[in-house]
Amino acid sequence: MRARQKADRNRRILEAATALFREVGYDAARIEDIALRAEVSVGTFYNYYANKGDILVATVSMEVEEVLDAGRSVVDNPPPSVAESIHALVSCYYDHSLVYLSKAMWRTAMAISIQQPESPFSRRYTELDGRLCDQVSSLMEHLQGRGTIRMGLDAAALGQMVFNNLNMMFIEFVKDEEMTIGALKAAVARQNAPLAALVTADPGSPGPFSTGRTSA
Incomplete structure (x- = not known):
C-alpha cells in the first residue's frame, strides 16, 4: 500500500x-x-x-522507457522488408514523442544536456539515447539473422547510422513548430529507402544457415 x-x-x-x-x-x-x-x-x-531539471529528466526517462517497450514488438517480429521494418520502429518512436513532452520541453531537455554535459541529467539523457540506438541495432541484427539484410555487413553500425539520422531529424522536428509528425515520418522514410535498398539481401543469395550447396 x-x-x-x-x-x-x-x-x-x-x-x-x-x-x-x-x-x-x-x-x-x-x-x-x-x-x-x-x-x-x-x-x-x-x-x-531536487529541482525542475530532475522532473524533466524523469519525464524524458518515462517517455523513452515506454517507447522502448513498444519497439520491442517490432524488433521481435519485424515486417518482411528492411524499409518496412525501419519505418515501423521509427514510427513507434515518433508517434509517442509528444505524449509527455511538447516540442518546447524537448528543446529545453536537449539544451540542458548540451550545456551541462557532466551533469546527472546529461548523463541520463545520453544513456537513454544509447538504449534507443542499441534497439535499432538489434533490429538490424535480427533482420540480418533471418537473411533480410546482406551477410557480411556490420549490422550494429548500420543501426547506429539509422539512429543517428532519425535522431538528427527529430531535432529538426522539435525546432520547427509547424512540422507534423506525419511529415517527419515521411521525410525519414524517404531518406531510409535508398539505404534499405542497398543493404537488402539478394533473394537468391545463400541465407545465414545455408551451406551454399545445391541438391542434385
Missing part, C-alpha cells in the same frame, strides 16, 4: 509538472505551483525531486 501511494504521488507530480510546463513554459513554472496542482506539499515535492 505504501509503495502504491508513493508511486501515485510521483505520477501526480510528473503529470502536474508536464502540464504546467506546457502551459507556462519550463522557465516560468514554479515548484510551488507544481506541488499545488499535484496536491502535495512543497516538502513532499522535494522528497521526490
Whole structure:
C-alpha cells in the first residue's frame, strides 16, 4: 500500500509538472505551483525531486522507457522488408514523442544536456539515447539473422547510422513548430529507402544457415 501511494504521488507530480510546463513554459513554472496542482506539499515535492531539471529528466526517462517497450514488438517480429521494418520502429518512436513532452520541453531537455554535459541529467539523457540506438541495432541484427539484410555487413553500425539520422531529424522536428509528425515520418522514410535498398539481401543469395550447396 505504501509503495502504491508513493508511486501515485510521483505520477501526480510528473503529470502536474508536464502540464504546467506546457502551459507556462519550463522557465516560468514554479515548484510551488507544481506541488499545488499535484496536491502535495512543497516538502513532499522535494522528497521526490531536487529541482525542475530532475522532473524533466524523469519525464524524458518515462517517455523513452515506454517507447522502448513498444519497439520491442517490432524488433521481435519485424515486417518482411528492411524499409518496412525501419519505418515501423521509427514510427513507434515518433508517434509517442509528444505524449509527455511538447516540442518546447524537448528543446529545453536537449539544451540542458548540451550545456551541462557532466551533469546527472546529461548523463541520463545520453544513456537513454544509447538504449534507443542499441534497439535499432538489434533490429538490424535480427533482420540480418533471418537473411533480410546482406551477410557480411556490420549490422550494429548500420543501426547506429539509422539512429543517428532519425535522431538528427527529430531535432529538426522539435525546432520547427509547424512540422507534423506525419511529415517527419515521411521525410525519414524517404531518406531510409535508398539505404534499405542497398543493404537488402539478394533473394537468391545463400541465407545465414545455408551451406551454399545445391541438391542434385
